[in-house]
Amino acid sequence: MAESKRHDWGLIVAGALLVLLAIFITAFPGLTLATITAILGAGFLVSGILDLVGYVRLKGNLFTSPSPWMIVYAVLDIIIGIMLLLHPIVFAGVVSWLVGIFVVAFGVIEVIGAVQLHKFSMPMWGWMVFSGIVDILCGVVFFIYPAMLAVFLAVFVIMRGVSLIMYGWRADSVLM
Numbered sequence: 001m002a003e004s005k006r007h008d009w010g011l012i013v014a015g016a017l018l019v020l021l022a023i024f025i026t027a028f029p030g031l032t033l034a035t036i037t038a039i040l041g042a043g044f045l046v047s048g049i050l051d052l053v054g055y056v057r058l059k060g061n062l063f064t065s066p067s068p069w070m071i072v073y074a075v076l077d078i079i080i081g082i083m084l085l086l087h088p089i090v091f092a093g094v095v096s097w098l099v100g101i102f103v104v105a106f107g108v109i110e111v112i113g114a115v116q117l118h119k120f121s122m123p124m125w126g127w128m129v130f131s132g133i134v135d136i137l138c139g140v141v142f143f144i145y146p147a148m149l150a151v152f153l154a155v156f157v158i159m160r161g162v163s164l165i166m167y168g169w170r171a172d173s174v175l176m
Contacts, residue, residue: 033095
């Protein structure tokens, strides 16, 4: 009797979408950095405005008195958001560093996870080590060459996409 293979099609589709995203990043590198900067700027701006609204709403509450530092935090969020939105090129290096920190952390966590998988003789731990090391190298490049963000972000996203496709295809061997 033939052994039935189980595939996780959700992971496979998510992986394929990440590969398509990597192609988009490679095709439009300038747009990628500007978009990331704009999203961060909008996020800071909205966060600051919501913090100010929250402060005003909580100010008269007998049970919850907001800290004056909440105003400082909100104003800083708004200033950072406006600066990122108005001067995305100036702050592109900062964005590159933030993405680099995230990618290095992701790579380290992936290598640690691979070591744990290896302890239990789970498949694909070698791919995870390789992928984690590539992630760490991409993150380090973000620090050294911020202008290369799009290229190495595409590499990172392709690694994630391929990993998800592989995990989805091999779901029968990693699901218990």
